[in-house]
Amino acid sequence: PVPLANPPTRAQLRGAQPVWVRPTLVVEVEFRGLTRDGLLRQASLKGLRRDRTVASLRAAQRDKAPVAAGVVGRRSS
Numbered sequence: 327p328v329p330l331a332n333p334p335t336r337a338q339l340r341g342a343q344p345v346w347v348r349p350t351l352v353v354e355v356e357f358r359g360l361t362r363d364g365l366l367r368q369a370s371l372k373g374l375r376r377d378r379t380v381a382s383l384r385a386a387q388r389d390k391a392p393v394a395a396g397v398v399g400r401r402s403s
Contacts, residue, residue: 338363352378 333346352375358368 335363338365349380352380352383 354372354375355366356370356372357366361367
């Protein structure tokens with residue numbers, strides 16, 4: 327387990343009990359946007375990025391994704 331500086335809130339976890347690990351692989355993910363609470367919306371794994379390293383990624387790359395209007399990160403039934 328790895329301690330996180332900003333762990334997800336209980337509301338974001340929705341009862342899950344995750345085990346945190348250090349990232350070692352980079353994948354490409356396509357998604358429609360971010361919810362207001364920072365979760366990926368309609369995410370789809372596109373593949374492993376062997377040309378990138380975890381160290382080469384920056385938080386700023388994550389911040390470029392648009393937030394979907396009116397979406398608050400609730401599960402639909």
